[in-house]
Amino acid sequence: MSYFQRHIFFCLNQRDNGENACAQHGAQAGFDHCKARVKAAGLAGPGGVRVNKAGCMDRCAGGPVAVVYPEAVWYTYVDQSDIDEIVDSHLKDGKVVERLLLPEHVGR
Numbered sequence: 001m002s003y004f005q006r007h008i009f010f011c012l013n014q015r016d017n018g019e020n021a022c023a024q025h026g027a028q029a030g031f032d033h034c035k036a037r038v039k040a041a042g043l044a045g046p047g048g049v050r051v052n053k054a055g056c057m058d059r060c061a062g063g064p065v066a067v068v069y070p071e072a073v074w075y076t077y078v079d080q081s082d083i084d085e086i087v088d089s090h091l092k093d094g095k096v097v098e099r100l101l102l103p104e105h106v107g108r
């Protein structure tokens, strides 16, 4: 068994050169909300879920983005209710949230 059941990585990358980056699209708020929601749900810690910061994951055109492992499922989100759904459905129960999936072709 692995130390954590699941990881979710949030791109928090910021660019100061005017190029698109997840930080300009509410990534920090999404990360903060996810962290709080995972903790409140009792999912945080060994055997549970780890919410991690990440730098650019090269899929900026769909930002803000997050990816869940070990399933390697990529999400894009807009607001806190999207994060709630990812936590309650995927991180807790392992059910992928189809409506928030990042389309396969989306890159940088």
Ligand code: FES
Binding pocket: 011, 012, 013, 014, 020, 021, 022, 023, 055, 056, 057, 058, 059, 060, 063, 065
């Ligand atoms: S800036 Fe977020 S994936 Fe590149």
